[in-house]
């Protein structure tokens with residue numbers, strides 16, 4: 503049967519919320535340069551939209567980690583596929599993620615990046631799914647708190663599909 507996607511959060515809602523998040527960052531980081539670290543691949547659309555809406559100076563770098571593969575459940579093992587290109591020592595870092603789910607990915611990243619002596623480090627996610635948390639992670643800000651459903655779109659995939667949907671949706675069989 504063909505999969506249908508039901509909209510959970512519309513494109514307009516996502517866009518408006520990212521504008522609010524960017525405005526909050528502008529206020530909190532006035533006079534500073536924000537070093538955004540996008541976690542590939544899921545964060546790609548959120549990272550771009552957020553960066554375009556921030557008005558304080560921005561620098562950007564990317565890291566790629568994965569633990570879900572083609573599954574809808576975490577393998578439990580976070581694999582580092584690509585490290586940052588630049589040092590983060592002394593920088594005001596914001597880690598930009600699409601979703602905080604079990605917390606495995608972000609707790610792994612926070613430990614790794616904190617050892618590299620940034621001046622400050624905060625974590626923001628577009629989505630937070632607190633019901634599935636295994637490891638606690640402290641967020642600076644999140645876009646939306648969502649129920650325990652496997653979501654796709656706006657960068658999030660199911661077996662690499664649906665990342666390009668301009669909204670957050672759930673798959674219905």
Ligand SMILES: O=P(O)(O)OC[C@H]1O[C@H](OP(=O)(O)OP(=O)(O)O)[C@H](O)[C@@H]1O
Nearest residue numbers: 542543544568569570603604605606607
């Ligand atoms: O809190 P967690 O349970 O760790 O889940 C969140 C992580 O899982 C997804 O990445 P995935 O491993 O699917 O890689 P991808 O971004 O390339 O899709 C998502 O993009 C987050 O990075």
Ligand code: HPA
Nearest residue numbers: 603651652653654658659
């Ligand atoms: O709900 C989800 N959807 C897609 N990827 C994910 N990675 C963790 N949770 C999710």
Ligand SMILES: [Mg+2]
Nearest residue numbers: 544570571659
């Ligand atoms: Mg994925």
